[in-house]
Amino acid sequence: MAHDTAHHHESNTKRIWSVFIILSVVTLVEVVLGIIKPEFLTDTDLVNMSLLNWIFILLTLYKAYLIAWAFMHLEAENKWLRRVIVWTAIFLILYLVFILLNEGFYIYEVYNEGYMSWDF
Amino acid sequence: MEASVVRTGTEGKAWGGGNEPLDASYGKMMMWFFIVSDALTFSGFLAAYGFSRFKYADIWPIADEVFNHFPFLHGVDAPMYYVALMTFILIFSSVTMVLAVDAGHHLNKAKVTFYMFLTIIGGLIFLGSQAWEWSNFIKGEYGAVSTTGGNILQFVDNEGHRVALSDFAIPEASERIVHEENEGIWFESGATLPTYSIEEVTAGFAANEDLYVRTGVLNEEGEKTILSRRESLQKLETEGIGVVEGANLTQNEYGPPLFADFFFFITGFHGFHVLSGVIINIIIFFNVIVGTYERRGNYEMVEKVGLYWHFVDLVWVFVFTFFYLV
Numbered sequence: 001m002a003h004d005t006a007h008h009h010e011s012n013t014k015r016i017w018s019v020f021i022i023l024s025v026v027t028l029v030e031v032v033l034g035i036i037k038p039e040f041l042t043d044t045d046l047v048n049m050s051l052l053n054w055i056f057i058l059l060t061l062y063k064a065y066l067i068a069w070a071f072m073h074l075e076a077e078n079k080w081l082r083r084v085i086v087w088t089a090i091f092l093i094l095y096l097v098f099i100l101l102n103e104g105f106y107i108y109e110v111y112n113e114g115y116m117s118w119d120f
Numbered sequence: 121m122e123a124s125v126v127r128t129g130t131e132g133k134a135w136g137g138g139n140e141p142l143d144a145s146y147g148k149m150m151m152w153f154f155i156v157s158d159a160l161t162f163s164g165f166l167a168a169y170g171f172s173r174f175k176y177a178d179i180w181p182i183a184d185e186v187f188n189h190f191p192f193l194h195g196v197d198a199p200m201y202y203v204a205l206m207t208f209i210l211i212f213s214s215v216t217m218v219l220a221v222d223a224g225h226h227l228n229k230a231k232v233t234f235y236m237f238l239t240i241i242g243g244l245i246f247l248g249s250q251a252w253e254w255s256n257f258i259k260g261e262y263g264a265v266s267t268t269g270g271n272i273l274q275f276v277d278n279e280g281h282r283v284a285l286s287d288f289a290i291p292e293a294s295e296r297i298v299h300e301e302n303e304g305i306w307f308e309s310g311a312t313l314p315t316y317s318i319e320e321v322t323a324g325f326a327a328n329e330d331l332y333v334r335t336g337v338l339n340e341e342g343e344k345t346i347l348s349r350r351e352s353l354q355k356l357e358t359e360g361i362g363v364v365e366g367a368n369l370t371q372n373e374y375g376p377p378l379f380a381d382f383f384f385f386i387t388g389f390h391g392f393h394v395l396s397g398v399i400i401n402i403i404i405f406f407n408v409i410v411g412t413y414e415r416r417g418n419y420e421m422v423e424k425v426g427l428y429w430h431f432v433d434l435v436w437v438f439v440f441t442f443f444y445l446v
Contacts (some may be wrong), residue, residue, distance in 0.1 A: 012222045020215045024208065031204040034184070034445050042342065053446045060441040064434055071218045071430045073423075081142035081152070089156055093163045100167040104174030111175070 019070040026059050048105075151424045155431045158393075162435050165389065166442055169382045179271065179336040181375035182344070183444050185282075189256045203444050206249045207436065210394075213242025214433040221426045224419025229408065232422060236405040239429065243398040250391050257383065260366030263314075264373040265321060267359040271336050272375055276346055278330040285363065288324040288331060289316040314363040321363060322356055336375050383443065390439055393432045400425050 033041070033052065041052035069075040074082045142149070173180050184199035191202075220235035263285035265273040275283045325331055333352035337345045347355060364373045372380040404425045413419045 012225075013219065016215060016218050016222065020211065023211050027204065027207055027211070030441075030445055031200050034200050056441055056445045060437055063437045067214065067430055067434045067437065071214055071433075072427055073221075078143040081144050081149075084142070085152055085156055089159050089163075092160055093167075096160075096163060096167045097170065100171040101174055104171035105177075107175045108177050112178075 015070060019066050023063055023066055026063055030056060030059055145420065147420065147424055148427070151427050155427060158431065159435075162386075162389075162438070165382075165386050166438060169386060169442060172376075172378045172382065176376050176378070178338045179375060180338070181336070181379050182338075182342075186257070186374045187253065187444060189253075191252065200444065202249070202253065203440060206246060206253070207440050209242055209246050209249065210433050210436050213239045213246065214430055216242060217426045217429045221419070221423045224413070224422045227414070227417075227419070229411070229414050232408050232413075232419060233405070236401060236408060236422070240398055240401050240405060243394055243401065243429075247391060247394055247398065250387065250394075254384075254387075257380070258366050258368065260364075260373045262373070263316075263363065263365045265318065265356065265360040266362045266364050266371065267355075268361055269359065270376075272364065272373060273355065273360060274334045274336075274344070274373075275325070276332050276334045278332070280346065282334075283331060285316055285321055285324075285365070288328045289320045290324040290327065291316065292320055292323070314365050316363055318360055318363055322360060325356055326353065386439060387443070390432070390435055393435065397425075397429050397432050400428065 033055065037052065041055065042050050044051040046054055068086070074085070140146075144152070187203060188197050188199040189202060190196065190198040216235045216238040220232050220239060223231035223235060261284065262274065262282045264275075267273060275285070275288070277283050325333075329349070331352070332349060333347045333355055335345050335347065335355075339345050364371045366373060367377075367380040367383075369381055369384065370377055374380070404421055407413060407421065408419075413421060
């Protein structure tokens with residue numbers, strides 16, 4: 001690996017620092033939003049979740065993308081290595097999250113609307 | 121030797137051996153196998169956390185009220201700041217790690233050593249921060265009363281500010297005794313008693329006119345419900361059974377015990393990854409110093425441990441979102 005990576009890595013530090021700045025700014029935005037909690041974002045619902053939470057999740061995915069692509073160097077890897085790693089994880093995680101969250105919501109409804117008292 | 125080598129006629133072809141599938145070396149490929157499977161483990165934990173949270177959607181604690189401490193700012197309500205600081209520390213140690221990898225590509229031993237050192241320091245600071253966060257969470261701040269239904273009742277004054285049990289409970293001469301081993305043949309140890317008994321808390325609450333009970337239930341505005349004085353008294357009388365201070369695996373003064381369980385388990389598992397990352401980093405750091413990779417002619421080991429370290433950072437990004445923000 002050393003011989004073929006040596007030449008196209010010359011000015012990589014610039015990229016590293018710019019990614020660091022983006023990551024810091026995104027984290028700062030998340031923290032500020034988390035402290036202020038603007039009402040129009042918390043009160044607007046989109047598919048069972050407030051707009052604010054969707055923003056948090058999207059920013060998180062963006063940060064994850066930056067870390068994986070720039071720091072873990074996926075952007076310079078073979079296209080298929082990248083796809084194998086990313087798509088395997090994404091499909092399995094989507095499946096898991098869908099099943100568990102859906103089931104959690106179902107149990108919530110049973111607790112609240114079913115013939116069962118759980119706060120006695 | 122030449123005579124014993126079997127020629128298969130596939131040399132130089134995909135299955136001939138000696139080439140690198142997907143242009144990745146064996147070690148790097150194995151590191152990616154590990155990372156993908158570990159990512160699935162973590163997503164299993166986080167999805168299970170999501171399951172429990174959806175299940176208890178209307179009584180889940182508000183993270184800003186739980187994690188609101190900052191070192192040297194005692195009693196100041198500082199939600200998010202501390203965990204934001206921890207996130208910055210981890211991101212920064214990720215940056216120094218990737219700088220070490222970059223220096224490794226240029227075979228610059230001095231720079232690799234320096235950046236690896238910074239990475240290790242960053243990891244250690246993060247671990248210390250997490251220990252501090254845990255100790256605050258375990259100690260708790262205000263204390264609460266547990267109910268027969270397994271819920272939590274907290275106390276507020278007429279302006280809605282939280283009130284600690286120690287501010288109003290009336291300590292009485294009571295029969296509460298910590299049993300010890302020397303008092304019985306078979307007795308080994310009993311549960312440690314909370315600072316106040318439920319009777320002392322109830323008496324203090326009844327005597328203090330401007331105290332109200334706050335239940336764990338979230339109202340329309342996403343805030344915890346505060347009961348009227350009459351409802352408060354009735355609720356405490358009929359449902360209060362015990363005093364909870366702080367959090368452990370079975371009790372949690374902030375809300376459902378599951379919240380504490382998941383917090384301990386997921387941040388603990390992540391912290392364990394950070395710890396093992398620091399240890400592996402230290403090993404690689406000494407290898408760099410003694411010149412192992414200098415002699416080998418490449419710093420790929422630094423790159424591989426770097427992958428692991430970035431993965432730990434990647435997981436923290438998600439833990440941060442789902443425990444502190446959402």
